[in-house]
Amino acid sequence: MAALLEMRGISKVFPGVRALDHVNLSVEPGEIHAICGENGAGKSTLMKVLSGVYPHGTYEGEILYDGAPLANRSISDSESKGIIIIHQELALVPLLSIAENVFLGNEVARNGVINWQEAFQRTEELLKKVGLSEPPSTKVEKLGVGKQQLVEIAKALSKNVRLLILDEPTAALQENDSQKLLDLMLELKAQGITSILISHKLNEISRVADRITILRDGSTVSTLSREEISEERIIRDMVGRDMAHRYPEREPKIGDVLMEVKNWNVWHPEQQHRQMIRDVNFHVRKGEIVGIAGLMGAGRTELAMSIFGGSYGRNISGEVIVNGSRADTSTVARAIDAGIAYVTEDRKGLGLVLEEPILRNISLANLAGIALRGVLNTAQEASVAEGYRKAMAIRTPSVHQKVVNLSGGNQQKVVLSKWLFTDPQVLILDEPTRGIDVGAKFEIYGLMNRMAEEGRGVVMISSEMPELLGMCDRIYVMNEGAFVGELAREDASQERIMSLIVSK
C-alpha cells in the first residue's frame, strides 16, 4: 500500500542546535502511527515541520503527501489538505463557547455573516462523534482538560481531517479520560482517519498503535511494527543505553542535618479557606540528595516556593532551620542569604531572562558577588561566567550569547550556574530535567551528584519516579499538600510510592 505520508531526510537547524538530522517517517493510510522519544528528541519539531509551523524552505528534506510533494507555507495551508495538529497546549479560547471555538477561523458564514443556527447544529453533530454531551453554547473554560481535548478533536473533524496529529494528548489527563481518548482514536481509525500519536506512555502506545517510530537526539532510530513492539525494545531505542546506566554512580557521603523544615503550613494566595500545605516536616543532610515524589498538584512546587522567600501562598507558618539556627526566609533575598537556592520548574517563565546573555543571567541572583559598593565589575562577571561555562560544560560559542538561543539542557545549566554562584547550602531543584534531552539529563544528574559531593544538600522534586529512584538517598512522598510517607533508598520502588499516594 502506498504511504499517505512520506517524510524523507528532514533536517532542521536552530541557532547552535541541530534539532532534526535526516529524519525519515512513513505513515500508511488508516493506521495509528506512534512517535516516541525522550524530551528534546525532536518529535514536536518534526510535527511542526509537517504542519507548516516551520514553512517550506526553512528545513531540508522532502515531504510526500498522497504521493505528491508537500510544500506548506503556513498552518492553514496544511489544514486545507486535511493535516491537523492538536498541540500539547490546547489552542482554545476559554471565554468563547464550544461552537465558537470549533468554527474559529473557519466560520459557517456567508459574506462574513455567521449562520449561528447551522454552526450550532453542526457542532452538536461533531460533539456526538467525539462523545461529548455538553451543549455547544457551553463556554470552554467550564470544561475540564479532558473535554477540552475532545473539543479540539471535534474542531479537527470540522475541517475534514485526513491526518490527525496528537501531541502528547494524555499528558494532562486523568486515567479514565485518557482511556476515552484512546477509544476515540480507535473509532476514528475505523472511519478511515489516519493518526499520528506522540506519546511517552508506553502502555498507551502498545494499546492503540499499529506502528511506532522512535526518535533520539534528532534522528530516526527505528520503526517497529505491532509485533515488534515491546517495552524493553522501545526504551533501549529511546535512550540509547541500558536503563542501568541512566544515572551516574555516586558514593553518598552523608553528614549532619543541614536544613530542617518544621510544621510548615501554607494557605492558597487567593482562596481564603484553602490550605495548600499541611504540617509538612522534612530535613536534608549535608551531601544528601532527597527526593519529593507526588502527582501533579500534590503541592510540591507550592511547598518549595513558599519556603523560598514566601514566593507562593499566604499565612505561611512554620520554621526553617539551617545549620542549627532558625533562618529568616521571609523574602527571597533573605532566603538566598540563608543559603537556600530554588531552581524553578518553569525555566523560561521564572528562571531566566531569555533576551539577556548567559553571563548576565548567571550573575543575576548574586550581583553583589561581582560588584563593589554597587558598582559592577563587568570584566569579573564575564570571567565568572566563563568559569561556569567550562565547569558545567555549557555548550555555547560565547557567554555573551542570549540564553533564548540555547537548548533546554544548556539553559538548565545556566540556571544551575546562576544558583551555584550564590554558593547555597541547600538547593531545591524543581523538575530539574523537564524538557531536556537524554544526554543532557545525564549531565544534570552528574552535576547534582557533584553538588552533593561538595557538601551541599539537594532536594529534588520530580514527577518522573525512575529518576527519583535512580538519584535520591531518601524520598518523601507528598499528596494533597501533606507528606504521606518517607522511603529510604533501599525500600523505595515505584509501587511503594504509588501505594503511599493512593492509600491516603
Place this chain on the structure above:
Amino acid sequence: MAVVVKNENESAKPGLDYLKENFREYGMLMALIAIVVFFLVIVRALLGVDFLSAQNITNLFLQNSYVIIMALGMLLVIVAGHIDLSVGSVAAFVGAISAVMSVNLGLPVYVVVPLCLACGGLIGAAQGYWIAYWRIPSFIVTLAGMLVFRGLTLWLLGGQNIGPFSKGFQSLSTGFIPDLLMVERPNMTALLVVIVASALMVWFGIRSRNRDAAYGIQQEPTGIFYIRNAVMAAALIFVGWKLASFRGLPNVLIVMTVLTVLYAFFTEQTTAGRRIYAIGGNLKAAKLSGINTEKLVFLTFVNMGVLAALAGMIVTARLNSATPKAGVGFELDVIAAVFIGGASMSGGVGKIVGVVIGAFIMGVMNNGMSILGIGIDYQQVIKGLVLLAAVIFDVYNKSK
C-alpha cells in the same frame, strides 16, 4: 537536540563581523551623522547659511535639553517594562510651581530649584506607588496623572502666564559658563573643558579595554575602537570650538552631559541599574532572584518625576514664563526618542547612548526642518514616519 552546530564562518575579518553584530548601535550613529550632513548640504544650497553655525549648534542644545533630560528617566521606566505619559504635564506643573515660588513669592533660585525637584520626586512617588505596589498598569496611572497635573497647572496659574523671572532663574536655561580664563573669543574655558572631556573619554575607553583584556574577554576590534574614539573626539572638539566662538558652554549642556554620563554609568555599571533591566526582561525571574522589584519600580518613577521637574524648570526658564500650555506633547517627544534610540516596548532593552542619539535625531530634524521653513504639518508627518521606520528597522533586525 544535543548536536551543536559549529560556527562556520570563523571569519578572517573580525572588524566587519563586529560591525554587523552591533549594526543597531553604529547604525543609529550613522543615521544621525547622515541627517546632519543632509541638512548641512541642503541648508547651504537653498539658503546659503551654515547649518552647523555656532549659534545654531547652541540652539540645538538649548531646544533639545529638556527632551534628553526626560528621556534619560523615561529609558529606565521603559526598560523596567512601564511607560510614563504624565511627564509633559508634570513638567508644566512644576514649572508653574517654580513661577509661583520665584515670581510671586520672590524666593531665591537656590531655594526654588531643590524644592521643585522634591515636588517632582513626590509626584513620581505618588504615581509609582500605585504602579509598583498595587500593580495598576502604568499606562492608566500616568494617563490619569497627565490629566490631573495638567488640570492642576491650569488651576495654579489661574489660566494666566506668570513671569518674567529673575536673571538667576533664567540662567538655568539661557545661561552660559563664563570664561574663567578671561579671553573673550574664543571662549577658552569651553575649549579646555571639551578637550579635557574628550581626553577623559578616550582614557576611560582604553582603561576598560585593558581591564577586559586582562580578564580575557572578547571586545571591540582595535581598529574600530580607535576610529570610533577619534570620530567622537573630533566631533566633540568641533562642537566645542563652535560653541567657544559664540557664547561658550550653555549651562544646560553641562547639566545634560553630566546627567547623561551618570545615567550611562548607572545603567551599565551598577547593580541597581542591572536589576531594572532584569525586571523588564522577566519580572518573575527577577523576583525569584531576590530582587526587590516593587521598590525598584517605585524608585524608577520617583526618578522620572525628579527629571520631569528639572526639565519643567528649564523650559519655564527658557520661555521666561510659566504658561498653562507648557509641555503639551512633551511625553510623546520623549517616548519617541527612547524608542528611536532602540528601547523595546516590552521592556528589558535599551541604552542611554541610544536614547541620546535618538533624541538628537528628533531634535536635529525639528531644527533643520524649521530652518528650511517646512510647515509644522509636514514636520509631524515626517517625524512620525521616522519613528515608525526606526522601530520597523529594529524588529526586522531582530527577526533576521
